[in-house]
Amino acid sequence: MYSKVLSAFIKGVSIELVDVECDISSGLPIIDMVGLLASDVKEAKNRVRTALKNADIFLPPKRITINLSPANVRKQGNIFDLPIALTMLASLGIVEKGKLEGVLVMGELGLDGSVNSVNGVLPVIAEAKKMGVKNFIVPLNNIEEGKLVAGVKIAGVSSILEAIDVVNKDGYVLTYGRDRVMFGEDFINCKDFIDVCGQESVKRAVMVAAAGMHNILMVGAPGTGKTMIAERIPYILPKPSIEECLEITKIQSIVGELQSDGLVMERPFRAPHHTISKMALIGGGNVPHPGEITKAHGGVLFLDELAEFKSETLDTLRQPLENERVVINRNNGNYIFPASCMLVTATNPCKCGYYPDRNKCSCSDVSVSRYINRISGPMLDRMDIWIFIPKVDMKNVQNGKCMSSKEMYIKIENARKIQEERYKDSQVKYNGKLSGKDVLKYCKLGKKEKEFLQSIFESKGISYRGYYKIIKLARTIADLEGCEEIGVAHLAEAAGYRNEWRSM
Amino acid sequence: MKNYWYWLVSVSDMWFDKIRKLMEIFDNPKDVFFASEKELLQTGVLNIEDVAKIMASKEVNLDEKLKELEDKGIKFTCYGEVDYPDKLKKYEDKPYVLFYKGDLPKNNKxxxxxxxxxxxxxxxxxxxxxxxxxxxxxxxxxxxxxxxxxxxxxxxxxxxxxxxxxxxxxxxxxxxxxxxxxxxxxxxxxxxxxxxxxxxxxxxxxxxxxxxxxxxxxxxxxxxxxxxxxxxxxxxxxxxxxxxxxxxxxxxxxxxxxxxxxxxxxxxxxxxxxxxxxxxxxxGVKKNKKIIKNKFLLEKDFEVVYSLLCLYPVGVEEIVQKTDMDIGKVYEILIKLQIDGAIEEVYSGHYIKKL
Structure with missing residues (x-):
């Protein structure tokens, strides 16, 4: 008897549907599995047999053939246990064969017949829905994820017996999805910039970076608050839209890092250690797996101790940062991972970390510039904002104004709205991503401003690329201030953030 | 004599102190050159290895070596030569030989x-x-x-x-x-x-x-x-x-x-x-005419910012805090002052006054 059910496997962040077929015929008692299977899929045979036995379902001594089609794509993962079990049951007549067709099943089996949770439920359901699949059976622990997709029928099961019931008795529920995300208006539970005192100029720079999605490099001695500042950046970025939330949740679902049951509503903050490998950073492996830059998609990628990263590791980031996606080529096809994130980096100014405080640092000027030059030139060039984090003066901590995350958030949101309006007919979304040609198109300068920029250009000896970066930054600063025209003060501030490191 | 000096300092491991002690006994390097092994050992300054090195070094063609120096543009002088700096002469531990490129100091202050x-x-x-x-x-x-x-x-x-x-x-x-x-x-x-x-x-x-x-x-x-x-x-x-x-x-x-x-x-x-x-x-040098201090005629805002700076770096943060000016305005002033050469940015966001 032949039967068939749908399942899927994840390829990068997209999915591919798989037909799981089963046929039971007379012959020597054996379970045969075909279809270019990785060993984790082949092992499903033993799990399924034992799980069925422990659920008091006895397999007849017959030849059972399982095929996963298309047979030319290598399949990997633990989600095929449940679909295999269900087709076998359909072939045996325990499950109604007609009702199983067109149902997408995923789940891992325990030896006692229980169904364990799996990764990637949300992307599978979202993508399969687009391909016309209506009914889904997923592990009970993953049901909340599945319910985020509207207009499908879904059932969560905790054991093989429940799964049989669901199929036979149509125990699916219709999902309504989430059309709107409710965010708390308060900033009580988040890490707030109000805790960062006496660093107003740094906060200002961070705000500029966040408003225009500019990459930022913070230079400062240990303990000046670089990490503290970076951790707070995700909360001042505009709240993610429902699409963005789904994207973020999908990625977390694939990598198995989904913490809560449902939708992720916070922007991710990833801070990989500086010993990270190339593959872990941008993604890779035999079967490509998303890297840190993809896990930071929609949020912040924070690279602390930038100078300690291997330069070849950092250089792999160059293209993904530019294209906002990672493309990994394998002979069975290209894997594309989204990688649109804000890059925040930090480094000590020198080996001992205390330059220019000569009471503590005795590094020579050469060793200081050598330290910073461990970061490759093209990488440093991508840092639109360089900000030195001064040692906090206790006097300033006690008095003086201190911007809170809420104030910063409001300003940034306004600046983003202005950009949205400006770039509505364009591919670009943020000032930080403007190309040289776009700069001329969108950032018009007056005569006075041009002259001012020219004089900076001549006296500070900045590069031609630096020239455009200053204009882009000035555009963001003007947006933050709500100014339509870029003024001299905006250009001056932008130039102040673009200090190429002083060398002897 | 110049050649003998060059010979003596070019013997390997012939440090200044050894030469100084030798000079107390031999008076000049020429005598060292012509001294016998026994005489050299008797000085008590040199050990057998040193003496062997001295003997071996005599076989080197000095003229060739001096020619090589000349080709490289390196000049050399020794105590007793006309160009040996006067300032050094009176000291007991003066260098016997000086190699130089360019000039030697004259008798200027x-x-x-x-x-x-x-x-x-x-x-x-x-x-x-x-x-x-x-x-x-x-x-x-x-x-x-x-x-x-x-x-x-x-x-x-x-x-x-x-x-x-x-x-x-x-x-x-x-x-x-x-x-x-x-x-x-x-x-x-x-x-x-x-x-x-x-x-x-x-x-x-x-x-x-x-x-x-x-x-x-x-x-x-x-x-x-x-x-x-x-x-x-x-x-x-x-x-x-x-x-x-x-x-x-x-x-x-x-x-x-x-x-x-x-x-x-x-x-x-x-x-x-x-x-x-x-x-x-x-x-005792005649003073330069009155030294003109960098004095700029500055607008009020510029003066306020400029007066906050000194020879120790001051950060933008501090200037903003003390002047209560807008950060963009502060940067504008700082950059204009930099263009005028009145101040310098010593490292990212920190400025000093130029003398």
Whole structure:
């Protein structure tokens, strides 16, 4: 008897549907599995047999053939246990064969017949829905994820017996999805910039970076608050839209890092250690797996101790940062991972970390510039904002104004709205991503401003690329201030953030 | 005699102290050259290995070696020659041989500007500025071409159009530190690079204390700009005191580790440096015309920002806090002042006044 059910496997962040077929015929008692299977899929045979036995379902001594089609794509993962079990049951007549067709099943089996949770439920359901699949059976622990997709029928099961019931008795529920995300208006539970005192100029720079999605490099001695500042950046970025939330949740679902049951509503903050490998950073492996830059998609990628990263590791980031996606080529096809994130980096100014405080640092000027030059030139060039984090003066901590995350958030949101309006007919979304040609198109300068920029250009000896970066930054600063025209003060501030490191 | 001197210093392991002891016995290197093995051993200065080296070295073709030096543009002089600097003659531990590129110091007034290798922006500005003023009135600046204060002293003097001399702890054709190669060529044109070590010798740690004594000998006044309480600079100062030179020190903030040595020096009786005319008067040099201070006619806002700056770096954060101005406005003023050359950004977001 032949039967068939749908399942899927994840390829990068997209999915591919798989037909799981089963046929039971007379012959020597054996379970045969075909279809270019990785060993984790082949092992499903033993799990399924034992799980069925422990659920008091006895397999007849017959030849059972399982095929996963298309047979030319290598399949990997633990989600095929449940679909295999269900087709076998359909072939045996325990499950109604007609009702199983067109149902997408995923789940891992325990030896006692229980169904364990799996990764990637949300992307599978979202993508399969687009391909016309209506009914889904997923592990009970993953049901909340599945319910985020509207207009499908879904059932969560905790054991093989429940799964049989669901199929036979149509125990699916219709999902309504989430059309709107409710965010708390308060900033009580988040890490707030109000805790960062006496660093107003740094906060200002961070705000500029966040408003225009500019990459930022913070230079400062240990303990000046670089990490503290970076951790707070995700909360001042505009709240993610429902699409963005789904994207973020999908990625977390694939990598198995989904913490809560449902939708992720916070922007991710990833801070990989500086010993990270190339593959872990941008993604890779035999079967490509998303890297840190993809896990930071929609949020912040924070690279602390930038100078300690291997330069070849950092250089792999160059293209993904530019294209906002990672493309990994394998002979069975290209894997594309989204990688649109804000890059925040930090480094000590020198080996001992205390330059220019000569009471503590005795590094020579050469060793200081050598330290910073461990970061490759093209990488440093991508840092639109360089900000030195001064040692906090206790006097300033006690008095003086201190911007809170809420104030910063409001300003940034306004600046983003202005950009949205400006770039509505364009591919670009943020000032930080403007190309040289776009700069001329969108950032018009007056005569006075041009002259001012020219004089900076001549006296500070900045590069031609630096020239455009200053204009882009000035555009963001003007947006933050709500100014339509870029003024001299905006250009001056932008130039102040673009200090190429002083060398002897 | 010159050739015999060159022969003697080029014998391997023939350090200054050994030569000095030999000179007490033999009076000149020619006698050493013609002394027998037995005579050399009897001096008690040399051991068998040294004597063997001396004997072996006699077979080297000296003329060829001297030709090689000439081709490289390296000149050399020894005690007793006409071009041997007068300033060195009176000292007992004077170098017997000097290799040099460019010129040797004449009998001009000279000041040694010395200090820490890792200096602050304060030390940098001060040493560069003093050297520049000295260069303008024709006072020679002597230093060691090390990183930090030394380099800035040479740079300043060259900017002022004066002659500056670097005494090296390596062979005269070895540029140490390597990154100073640009400065090295400038010094050769504007003055000279001098060393008592053989061309090609590496910069070894024990060379430097000996090098410092030559810096002391060549200068009339020693000026210490920035030095910690424990520093190689004190070797030069000790020599200076031994030779009876006057020592000036640039005072600094009492909390600065880098100025700790200078302040201590002043406490112990060194002349405090407060303005360039102190030094000029002491040297008996005719003062430069009234020194025109950088005085800019500034708008009120500019004046407010400019007055907050000093020789120690001040951050943007602090300026904004103290002036209560808009951050964009502050940057605008800072950049305009930079374009005018009134201030300098020493590192990202931190500014100093230019002297």
């Amino acid at each position: 000279s000041v040694a500007i010395i200090g820490s290798r890792s200096c602050s922006s304060y030390g940098r500005e001060i040493s560069e500025n003093i050297a520049k003023e000295l260069g303008k009135v024709g006072v020679d600046v002597i230093s060691g071409m090390a990183r930090g204060i030394d380099s800035y002293a040479h740079i300043g003097c060259i900017k002022g159009g004066g002659s500056t001399y670097a005494v090296l702890g390596s062979g005269v054709d070895v540029c140490y530190p390597r990154e100073n190669i640009g400065l090295y060529t400038d010094i050769v044109t504007a003055g000279g690079v001098i060393s008592e070590y053989l061309p090609g010798d590496e910069a070894l740690a024990w060379h430097f204390p000996y090098r410092n004594r030559i810096i002391s000998m060549l200068s009339d006044v020693i000026l210490v700009v920035e030095a910690k309480e424990k520093s190689g600079t004190w070797i030069t100062v000790d020599y200076a005191l031994e030779y009876g030179k006057d020592v000036f020190a640039v005072p600094g903030r009492v909390t600065d580790v880098l100025s700790g040595g200078c302040n201590k020096l002043i406490k112990n009786g060194a002349f405090p440096y407060t303005e360039i005319n102190d030094l000029m008067e002491h040297l």
